[in-house]
Amino acid sequence: MDPECSQLLPALCSVLADPRQPVADDTCLEKLLDWFKTITEAGSSLLLLQENPCLLGLLCHVLKPQDLSPRVLSFSLRLAGMLAAQEDCFQYLQGDSSLFVASAAGQLLVHILGLSLQGPAEGHPGLQTGDWPVCAQKIVSHIEESLRSAATPQITQALNVLTTTFGHCHDPWTQVLWGRLSPLVACLLEKDPVPAAHSLVDLLLSVARSPVLSSSSSGLWETLAQTLSHLSPTQAGPLALGILKLQECPQVLRAQAFAVLLQPLTCVLEATAQAPGLLDSLDGTGGASVTVDTLLPSKAACVGLLCRTLAHLELLQPLPQRPSPWPQAPLLGATVTILRLCSGSATPTSDAGGHLCAFLVGCVRVQRAALDFLGTLSQGTGPRELVTQVFAVLLEYLTSPDSSPTVLKKAFQATFRWLQSSPETPGCSDLDPHAHLFLRELLPVLPKRLCSPCWEVRDSGLEFLTQMIGRWGGQAGFRRALLASEVPELTEQLLRDPESYVRASAVAAMGQLSSQGLRVTPASPEHPGGQQKSLLAELLHILSTDSEGFPRRAVMHVFTQWLRDGHADVAGDTERFVARVLQVASQDLDWEVRAQGLELALVFLEQTLGRPSSHCPYAVTPPVAAPPSSLAQALRPLCRVQLFEFAFRALFDCDRPVAQKSCDLLLFLRAQTASYGGPQGSGSVPEVASVEAALQRWQAGDQGQPLGYLEPEVVVAVLRSMDLEGLRGALAESSDRVEKSPQSLLQDVLATVGALGEDEADCY
């Protein structure tokens, strides 16, 4: 520790120990801990304590019963734990009413237990806990006592300690510990209701994941099976998911877990009397069938359980260890049914179904969860008939005026995923006829959504459109349908939407439409003489005048993409385009716009120098002329668009990412120029000096003076004389390194306390 910090430390400790001086911000305590961690990792904790007796004073002080804030207590405990990693000499506290303190104390226990059993002398602790060090034995009997307790909080703490232990440590002694404690844990299952079920599930999963414990088949799988059948459906869900995620696990248990997970969906299918085929395949997974009344008794329980189940299945679906065969068809059937129950369009045939319908109608939470899962299910295939139902229910949601904005967004996302996964017609990458039919019904809905008074709806409609054009913009069928609709015209109108997010999405959509040649040509009979502005001009207008950052960023993305793709509007006069865009972007207040300007500059640079981009492997090969013969010739277009002025300015940008990006660009450029051989002509030294002087002023913060047109030779000379590597190194260091220094942190903490005092004075 440097002496400055050592000097500040006693004051800090006395502030922390004083309950009358509250620490306002506990993030600074976290930072302090991080700092102490680096110190203890680097050197001896003992030395730290000896050199800074105030720390010991603080730790002893907090052990006395007093009115100390839980924040400071938790901080001190964690600090003690950290120091204990080397010293093993601190008492512990457990059972504090504060969650943080209890958790810290629990972690401390785990550390002490771990340390005492891997101490240097013992090497291999005995197979009997009786041979363990006194300290460890004490902890074990404390845990045993807690597990036998009737109070749930105590049981929870004991379970949490064990979970942490088995999660972090896979030494053989954990096997001994589990062997001794597992009967007590099993006893918990006999209670009704099972206490601390959530923590119990965590513990069992932590045991099952531990390579040491799961391999020594000490009744673990039986315990898990027993737990699955004892817990309530809500509690069993996370356990079932955890079991199914395990790499190694008996097939019977997996089947049982999967059945538990599927139970709510089986209920839904049963209650709505779905085709027996669907039911069988869900039921066949082994679980006893449960009735709706017991599993989904009330609205809150029903909604909660269905949401969790759908979320669990969504997590499970993409995993390689997911159950096989995966019941894709029944899952699709159940999800579609849930969605139809939510929209009120399902016709339940039983009383139970009627109740379910009443619970779910209009429930936005379930709708969102079901649409998310439906989207995930698009990864698999399904019977034709079910896929038809999927599209039908999606269309229902997209059409319904009752769909809430968030539900609609999810419906759009799911729709895109399903369209994407629908089989392609052989020999043609167009949409299959089925999806085409769907699209024909969807396209009339889209204009209405784009006119919605709710901006979220307009926004998600545009996002969907952009995705669709990106994927199928080249396909004749899609193009015909889109052009026959009002969508392109409406999209263009949304460029002037009052909501900035919508304008940004409209910019992206228009960029795509234009790239694909889908922008509607103006001068229709209804707009006589309506000389419509070119889209390029319109986007440039947005870039230079829009008051919000999002639309401007979107414009820069579109422009970069256009340049990359050789868009017709750009290819006509690329230099003018780049010059104009860079000029506007350099004055933008939003750093992301400036950074994107550098991206655009890089694309232009790569195209001009005739090197295929290494940064964008997926970019279309730009229409480049043959590589220019001399360096000056190569650099001239860059000079004409004032790319260097833009890049140099960016180099000294107050936002680090911009400066870094510029530095990379200039380094790339210098490497490129090197391949053209040595310097060409050296008659312009005075000019170089004046540029360098200007750059120095820029670096000092005075960016007023422009560089004007630079000759290629001057640029090369300046580039070579600059210490770009050094600059890159400096930039690589975090820009807030000064603010992050421990000294500044300590000063901050003290200053906050001081400021608090001043505030008090002000009040009087």
Add this chain to the structure above:
Amino acid sequence: MKLYCLSGHPTLPCNVLKFKSTTIMLDCGLDMTSTLNFLPLPLVQSPRLSNLPGWSLKDGNAFLDKTELIDLSTVDVILISNYHCMMALPYITEHTGFTGTVYATEPTVQIGRLLMEELVNFIERVPKAQSASLWKNKDIQRLLPSPLKDAVEVSTWRRCYTMQEVNSALSKIQLVGYSQKIELFGAVQVTPLSSGYALGSSNWIIQSHYEKVSYVSGSSLLTTHPQPMDQASLKNSDVLVLTGLTQIPTANPDGMVGEFCSNLALTVRNGGNVLVPCYPSGVIYDLLECLYQYIDSAGLSNIPFYFISPVANSSLEFSQIFAEWLCHNKQTKVYLPEPPFPHAELIQTNKLKHYPSLHGDFSSDFRQPCVVFTGHPSLRFGDVVHFMELWGKSSLNTVIFTEPDFSYLEALAPYQPLAMKCIYCPIDTRLNFIQVSKLLKEVQPLHVVCPEQYTQPPPAQSHRMDLMIDCQPPAMSYRRAEVLALPFKRRYEKIEIMPELADSLVPMEIKPGISLATVSAVLHTKDNKHVLQPPPRPTQPTGGKKRKRASDDIPDCKVLKPLLSGSIPVEQFVQALEKHGFSDIKVEDTAKGHIVLLQEAETLIQIEEDSTHIICDNDEMLRVRLRDLVLKFLQKF
């Protein structure tokens, strides 16, 4: 307590409550769906309509009235909940011998007047040369084409009332404010509460000292323009009569407003016109407010909005002056000062223009594409008929139905074939079933009474168990022309004691906190108020008829037996019996108490909560002994 149900229409209720000695009519809505059986009344001669084969244009419009279930002249007061529920008022106040008072809030009366004025104006400005009523004869009606021949109770259909009748009816209304307590004959008190549905809309509390009936008519929990609904005051009701829920329980008003705006924008952008058939007050204020926020974002700033109604101007102006009846947000605007509704700004900036009819100024200002708000939502009369004829042929135009009162398909029937687009966005802000179940949980009435339509899912969606009232005990349902005995008995009545009489009482504490006293008094009842007055002093009988009769009136105070109170502890009683020489005592428990059997004496003592019987065979001595033993355990005063 009885409820006479005169209307089967759940949102246009008309019920009569007999409570204590009063007869109270709750609302008098007018079901105008029968107008759908008639042809539209065109403002200009329509060759298409007049040349339809087999139809006749001869009859005036008629409206459904109620059956004679009760003599309406006996109705003491009429309580009006909102302006939609008073449209039948002239029929009742002018033609039934009604002599009572009508209570309503000021906005209800003013806007109700506008609605009636508009209705009368719509009908009267296209006068009929002749009218026919012979077809109402059942034998002739049977020969008419469907659906006319299937129409029920056509004999009760009435011609529209006149402006004189409207004015006379409205003159019988007494204005009330929210939470104002109105005494009816000293028997009951009625109080209007804000119901959140429309300007001045109310629910009513009808209560006596010990009974409370709440009448919930059109109410809304959504934040629209009116003052929010007062739920708390509905608590502790013995009976809650629940009517006027949303007519479209599956349509969420927010979604529908979105749908309305989107379709409007799409039509206008394509150069088409939008027609919105509507009432001149109510949802139109909210629609204009939504459009005010929407038109700029949708690029519709240059599109003119026209509001055409004989009462358009008054409606727009009235809405701005009823500040105290508005929601909090709008109320605060008044203090800024700003007009509470943004349609003032739309008018100022010439975006919204209003006209009394399409004749006159409108025809010179008229510019297309445009949006027209006009009545009547039934499409049978009013300026809307003209616009339907004018715009119906082009598929560029759209008619958007927002009022839920009429089936839009039936409304459109006489205009078929129709090229214009039809959008159905019913906006009904009244309570839906989820809100009702929350409300009932909150206010917890002992009994709920509602139209039978609310106790089962709608016929078209029989699986939607969520679209019905679900409460415990189950709601009592009524249908048209039914008389319901409300399920609670009056048990208490409040009686005042005159101070001098109260002074003379000598209370005796029979257990801590409870004292009793015997009262001898004269009960005096007048105007439904009961007062105990001191009995006249007994005067010496000095002969003479008058005096003698007066002394007859004096209650007989002399032979008063002491009153008993307390309970008999059986075990101690048995011990006492044993002490007094009775043996062979058996005690049996019964449902109401105990039976003590003295087997030797062949005697039974029945001890129950409120009585004790000694049954023995002709042994008066024994009975008196036993009676005295029983009395030892009781207190006397």
